[in-house]
Amino acid sequence: MKSFTLIFMLFSLSLFADETPKKETDKPNEPEAKVYVTDHQIKINGQIIKYKATAGTLLMKNEKDKPKALFGFTAYVKDVKNANESKQRPIVFAYNGGPGSASLWLHMGVLGPQRATINDTTFGNNGPFERVENEYSILDKADLVMIDPVGTGFSKFVGEAKGEDFWGVDQDIHSVGDFIAQYVTENQRWTSPKYILGESYGGMRSAGLSYNLLTKHNLALNGVILVSPFLEFVTGFDIDGLDLPHLLFLPTFAATAFYHKALPEQPKDREQFLAQVEKFAVGEYASALMQGALLDPKTRQSILVKLHQYTGLSEAYWDRANLRVGHQQFTKELLRDRGETTGRIDSRFIGLSIGLNKDTMMYDPMTTAIGPSYLASFMDYYAKDLHVPADQKYFVFGDVFDKWDWGHIQPGVGFKNPIANTSIDLAYAMTQNPHMKVLFQQGYYDLATPYFTTKYLINHLNISPKLRSNISEAYYDAGHMMYVNPESLKKFKKDVAAFIESSH
Template identity: 50%
Template structure:
């Protein structure tokens, strides 16, 4: 007999909802019982797996210890709230009081650190073929000649809800999933690690990618003001720093203008311009000047712009992107990156990558205005996931049935508001950590800042990064502490072979110059 389980379940639910519930006189009400069960729920023990390894960097043997596991974090009432996952690489035979240490993470929000871990930072990295679909095994690992373990130790962090990190005890995810809650929990982890592993005396650095820019801006200020931890430097990789000026399609003049130079770079790369400029950088300098003198002023004027000014803007929009003036006119001179990625090569049946706009793939829905998938992510993520899971279990010795969460989709439940240092405790609805960085640099004038950005990044375009740095409220003297480096690649510029060496050397030079 074939049972209709769906109908049976529906009837059972109706019965349970409609029938009176009988319980003993001494039994607690259901709400109290649930609360008691939650309180009595056992807290998993933190775990640590340790191995010893060696890598050659620059022809020299580097002996290191790899430690993968979790730290049990507690709140102010000494109650367990999270198992915080990490992987640490510590060079052996070094004085840990003088040895630099770098804490690193990806962004999302809701992304684990495996991208950086397997892409460029760890002593072993996944083999990624640039501009290809890395979806067919076998997936390979190789020694990472671009690692900076010859200069500094490394701790890769997975915020709660990513990797192997999760809330425990009575804690819930929402206690961690928001700009300020995330900043606090990551700061607390760093302080805990410094104490448990005797690294208080070390030169300290933080490296954050993408949303990790917002996290790092907040953490640098939070560490200094709440824990008296002063950083030697921060490294911002393709950083997202300000919601308004870092987002297109919101009818924000700065946001829409800041994306345009990467629209132009993308059009140049895919050779859809007529005439096609021979070189990228001279072309971008021309586009940037046009944005400042023509495009941004017209956006600011809105309906006050003259017909001649609007037409000049339309001519430039078409000339620098290859997208028709008619389309730009219908879009009222503004376009989100998703609309642009669909429209740029629609005639060829292709959609373009947001994370790295050098990538392109087929377009199943040729009339869609927004992208259903990212050609970059679909080409690279399978290799990253496979490489990390294989590496963690076969080389780092991790034994667990728990899934490593590469992307938890936490952005959907994320509290985007933020209490800025100068807001008198009021939560600004959308995060902007430029005040946090400005205050951290002012209060700690020896803190240096390295910013790395790619020309083909449409998640955090280089125009948004330059604009953010231009609006740091710091003195001319402190501006000398900020270093900006560009790469002819996308958001994760380290998949681009020509950028990998530069990425590594830029960080090593920065660490050397900022550690003393």
């Protein structure tokens, strides 16, 4: 692979040092933004694609033209023959979630030109870690810009800016939206078909961005891709006092118990089994939870029997939990007799339990199984292939979650709602941009954002029936990061490619 490195300084430097004392009014030097550009090629479906990789930071300024952030990104742009080809080529802006997660998971898992090698549900060794050319990258269908929001990756606030200017639902939407608009302007991509792709909390970001980009920047998206999306609190947290999440998590409990053969009677067909559980969840189970203390003992016992049949947890356990078992309790309880804990991000994963008498999971086996390989592969790739100097720390998880402002000003509302729900933003964007398409991608074994929650969100989007055909759904035999599974990885690429091709 032939590569060369160019370093661009995105600020002006005087050719000669000024020896006169500086006045207090003199403008200080702006923070230094750097990019590193290398040439590469990749073979996808028998096609050789030559492209430029640009890794580094972009200097962003506030409304007073003062520096506010160095925004980290990695862009992959296909070498084109003429300007017209560039105008017609789609471009995808992608990021993970958290909030506080860098984008290396999507970057090294499925979208980028290099991929970390993962043995799916088995724990890998501790090195040497390997990476391979990613034949499932989307670079044959679109250019790609991986974004690390401020506080993650190499991104950071600068000047007089503060973390609170970026760390919140609305602050995050505005800052990432500003980055996308600035990138599009500086790289002359206004006429290109444009897409955003977000995973997990990236779904909340994407839903908000679809409206923000349209109304603040007059930038109309061709498509929004929501990977294992988290869009609102009321459905996303199975905590005390909320009944709805419990019935939405139940089908994933059932799928997990089915996968681990932990049911009292193992069904032959998973799809039929889950359909039965879904019907029970929105029917008998929902009714029982809504009745609360008014639920009669006979009906309660009937519900307990079915909960045991559908999840493998004992009737006594469900009874002690007042018919409401949280997902972190479930991961700990399902395989307790085996001394094992299931994953939360992907419940197919299992690990040895820590503290067998504990009520909830103490760690996520999925995270520790794949995390070291992803980071090692990414850092090796960034240094050796993209020639980014290893002189600064890359924050996989920024220290922002506890500082996050969860309030959100919804479209049509003049005040900040303390409980964020950006599915409303998505509905507004779909209505005002009726050609915009939306793809939902979800794994059956995801206990972070359960598949039945995603179905609920889709069916409760407040949009015209005429816009329903703009929504596509894809489901996978894996978890939150479905692309760690080889077959799901292939399907992911196929689904995204088809979506891009059909929406521009």
